[in-house]
Amino acid sequence: MAIDIDRFLATVAAVVNGKQVPVVDLIAVQTEDPFKVLVATILSARTKDETTAAASARLFEVAPDLESLARLPETEIARLIYPVGFSKTKAKHLAMLPEALRSFGGKVPETIEELITLPGVGRKTANLVRTVAFRKPAICVDTHVHRIMNIWEYVRTDTPLKTEMALRAKLPEKHWLSVNSLLVAFGQSICRPVGPKCDICPLLPECPQKGVRPRKIPGVKMTKEHVMKCISWNVNGIRAVAKKGFADQLRTFDADVVALQETKIQEDQLTDELKNIPGYTSYWHCAERKGYSGVAFYTRIPPVAVRYGLGDPEFDCEGRVLTLEFADCYLINIYFPNSAEKLVRLAHKLRFNDRLLGYARELELKKPVILCGDFNVAHKEIDLKNPKTNVKNAGFTPEERAWMDSFVAAGFVDTFRLFCEDPDQYTWWSYRFNARAKNVGWRIDYFCVSGSAADRVRSATILCEVMGSDHCPVALEFVSEGVKSEKSGVRSEEFLVDSI
Ligand code: SF4
Numbered sequence: 001m002a003i004d005i006d007r008f009l010a011t012v013a014a015v016v017n018g019k020q021v022p023v024v025d026l027i028a029v030q031t032e033d034p035f036k037v038l039v040a041t042i043l044s045a046r047t048k049d050e051t052t053a054a055a056s057a058r059l060f061e062v063a064p065d066l067e068s069l070a071r072l073p074e075t076e077i078a079r080l081i082y083p084v085g086f087s088k089t090k091a092k093h094l095a096m097l098p099e100a101l102r103s104f105g106g107k108v109p110e111t112i113e114e115l116i117t118l119p120g121v122g123r124k125t126a127n128l129v130r131t132v133a134f135r136k137p138a139i140c141v142d143t144h145v146h147r148i149m150n151i152w153e154y155v156r157t158d159t160p161l162k163t164e165m166a167l168r169a170k171l172p173e174k175h176w177l178s179v180n181s182l183l184v185a186f187g188q189s190i191c192r193p194v195g196p197k198c199d200i201c202p203l204l205p206e207c208p209q210k211g212v213r214p215r216k217i218p219g220v221k222m223t224k225e226h227v228m229k230c231i232s233w234n235v236n237g238i239r240a241v242a243k244k245g246f247a248d249q250l251r252t253f254d255a256d257v258v259a260l261q262e263t264k265i266q267e268d269q270l271t272d273e274l275k276n277i278p279g280y281t282s283y284w285h286c287a288e289r290k291g292y293s294g295v296a297f298y299t300r301i302p303p304v305a306v307r308y309g310l311g312d313p314e315f316d317c318e319g320r321v322l323t324l325e326f327a328d329c330y331l332i333n334i335y336f337p338n339s340a341e342k343l344v345r346l347a348h349k350l351r352f353n354d355r356l357l358g359y360a361r362e363l364e365l366k367k368p369v370i371l372c373g374d375f376n377v378a379h380k381e382i383d384l385k386n387p388k389t390n391v392k393n394a395g396f397t398p399e400e401r402a403w404m405d406s407f408v409a410a411g412f413v414d415t416f417r418l419f420c421e422d423p424d425q426y427t428w429w430s431y432r433f434n435a436r437a438k439n440v441g442w443r444i445d446y447f448c449v450s451g452s453a454a455d456r457v458r459s460a461t462i463l464c465e466v467m468g469s470d471h472c473p474v475a476l477e478f479v480s481e482g483v484k485s486e487k488s489g490v491r492s493e494e495f496l497v498d499s500i
Contacts, residue, residue: 003152003206009175009182011202014418015455016185027056034108035066037133042093042120046085049188055081059094066106070098093120110134123161131177139167140180144187151191153208190455200456200479202418227458228301228480229254230331232372232445233466233473234261234428238274238296241468247277249466255475256301257324259333261374263294285309287319294319295333295373301326301480310359315352323363329453329480330363332356334373339394346399349376353403357410364411368453370478371412374428374471375446379404379414382423383443395444411451415460415476416443427462428471436470447476456480 027040039059044052058080063069069077078091096119101108108129109115115126127140139145141164149155155166171179183191190197195215198204231253235241238260241249250258258280265274266286275282280298285308287293307323309316322333334356339346360369377400381387390396408414416425426441435441447460458477466472 001206003154003208005154005171005175008152008203008206009179011418012182012186013178014413015190015202016182017413017451017454034129034133036060036064038108038118038121038125038129039069039094039097041125041128041132042090042097043081043084045090045120045125051084055084066098066101069094090120108133110136112138123164127164128180131180135177137173137176139164139171139176141167142180142184142187143193144191145180145183147193148183148187148191151208151210151212153210202455202457205458226480227477228256228326230257230259230370230372230447230476230478231255231463231473232259232261232333232447232476234335234374234445234469234471236262236264236469236471238263238265238294239269242274244468246468247273249468250277250280250298253473253475256299257331258298259322259331259372260296260298261294261333261335263296263319264291265294266290283322283324285319285322288317292318293335295322295335297322297324297331297333299324310355312355315355320352321356321359326480329367329478330369332360332363332369332371332373334371334375336374336376338376339397339400341394343392343394343397346394346397350399350403353400353407357403357407360412361410364450364452368450368456369412370450370453370476371448372446372474372476374444375404376444377401377404378442378444379408382421383426385424385426385440385442395442407448412448413451413454413457415447415449415454415457416462416474418454418457419460425462426464427474431470445471445474447474449476449478453478 027036031037036056040052040056043055043059047055059077062080063072072095074091074095077094078088081087081091081094084090100118104114110130112123112126112130115121115129116123121129124140124142127138128142130136130138131140141160143160146157146160146163149163149167150157155163155170157163157166167179187193190201196212198207198209198212198214201207235246238246263284263286265284267284270284277298280300281302282296282298283306284296285294303324303326305325307325310321315321318337320335320337324331336356337345337349337352339349360371363369376395378384378396379401384390384396387396391398424439426439426443427445429436429439429441433440443462449457456479458479459475461475463473463475
C-alpha cells in the first residue's frame with residue numbers, strides 16, 4: 001500500500017522536533033551567509049556533523065569571507081579543517097574557490113548548473129546550497145533521503161540522482177525545502193542506516209520497511225511493541241457513572257491506566273466496588289469540599305511512586321492533580337480549574353496553570369512527562385464549534401489560550417493533533433440544546449507529552465461514542481518501558497509508593 005507522504009513527513013517533523021539540526025542548516029540559520037553555507041556544505045561531505053561544525057568554526061574564525069579565504073595558503077586551510085573526511089582534497093577545492101567565484105562576481109551563484117561548476121561541488125552539494133542558503137526549490141538528496149524514501153517505497157531507485165529525479169516528479173513542492181533536513185535528522189536518530197529503531201518509531205504500523213533489519217535489544221522481542229494504553233475521562237461524578245456501568249466500561253476500555261477527573265467524591269465515600277475493581281489498583285486525590293472536583297487513577301501497571309497534588313495548599317485542597325511515576329515516564333492527571341461565569345476564577349486558574357507548568361518541567365528534568373485530563377480550555381478556533389461567540393467566555397479567553405501557547409512553546413505536544421487536523425473533533429458538549437447530538441462541542445480534554453517523547457506516541461484518539469458524562473474519554477497509546485518492566489518480572493514489592 002502506498003504511504004501517505006504528507007502524514008509521514010508530518011510525523012517525522014514531530015519526531016525530530018528538538019533533535020539536532022543538520023549542521024549546514026544550523027550555519028544558515030546562524031549566519032544567513034551563502035558563502036559560509038557553501039563552505040560548510042563542502043566540508044560536510046562524508047563527515048560527521050560535530051566534526052563539520054568544529055572545522056567550520058575554526059576556518060571561519062580566520063576566513064569569514066571570500067577575501068580572507070583567498071589569502072589563506074592551502075596548507076593552512078588543510079590544517080584548520082582537519083579531521084574532516086578527505087581534508088586535503090577539500091582544502092585544495094577551498095583554495096580554488098575564490099578564483100572560481102570571481103566569474104560570478106565574487107558571489108555564490110544560485111542555480112544548480114552554475115553551482116556544479118565550482119570545485120568540490122557536486123549535485124547533492126549544489127541542491128543543498130540552493131535550498132539552505134537561498135531557500136529556492138530544489139531537492140537535496142542526501143544518503144538518508146535516498147535510503148528512507150526507498151525504505152518507504154515512495155521511490156524505487158538505486159542511486160541518489162535517480163531518487164532526486166523521481167522526487168522532482170512525485171514529491172509535492174511544499175516538501176522540497178524541508179525534506180532533506182527532516183530525513184537527515186530522522187536518519188541519524190531513529191531510522192538509522194544500521195539497526196533502525198523501528199521499535200520506537202511511530203511510523204512502524206504503516207512503514208513498508210523495505211530491506212530493513214531493525215535493531216535488536218537483548219531480552220526484548222522486537223516484533224512486539226510495549227505499548228501502554230491510557231485513557232483520560234472527566235466522568236462528572238464517579239457515583240453517577242458507577243450507576244451507569246462504570247466497572248463494565250473499565251473492562252471494555254482494556255487500558256493499562258485510566259485517569260478520571262471530576263470524581264466528586266470523598267475518600268470515606270468510596271465503596272469497595274469502586275476502590276477495588278479486579279485487575280486494577282486505584283489512587284484517589286479528593287477535594288476537601290464535598291461533591292467537588294477530585295481526580296483518580298485506575299492502573300494495572302504498578303507505579304514506582306504516587307504524588308498527590310502540586311505541593312501547594314492553594315490548589316491541593318481542591319484535589320486537582322495526581323501523578324504516577326513509572327520506570328521511564330511520569331503520568332500527570334489534571335483537572336484544571338474552570339474560569340467560571342464572568343471569569344471570576346480566571347486569575348486563580350492562571351496561577352494554577354503556571355504552577356502546574358513549573359511542576360511538569362521540574363519532573364521533565366528526570367524523565368518524559370505525559371499530562372492528561374480536562375484542561376478546561378479549547379486551544380485554537382478549530383477546537384470548538386463556535387469560536388467567534390465564545391472569545392469572552394470561560395475556556396476560550398485570550399488569557400487561557402495564551403497560556404496554552406506557552407505550554408506548547410515549552411515543548412509539550414498536543415498528541416491528538418499529531419494524528420488529526422480535522423475540525424469538529426470534540427470531547428465536551430453542554431447538556432443543553434441537544435448539543436451532543438448536533439456535535440456543538442469543545443475539545444478541552446487532552447493527552448500531551450514532552451516533546452522528547454513524541455516519537456513514543458502510537459495513537460491519540462477521542463472516544464466520542466462512550467456515553468455517561470458530558471465529556472467523552474480520550475485515549476493515548478505510548479511506548480513504555482514501564483509495561484515492559486512489569487512483564488519481565490519485576491516484583492511489585494520492589495515498587496515504592498510515596499506522596500508529597
Ligand atoms: S519503521 Fe523502521 S524502517 Fe520504517 S521509518 Fe521507522 S525506523 Fe525507519
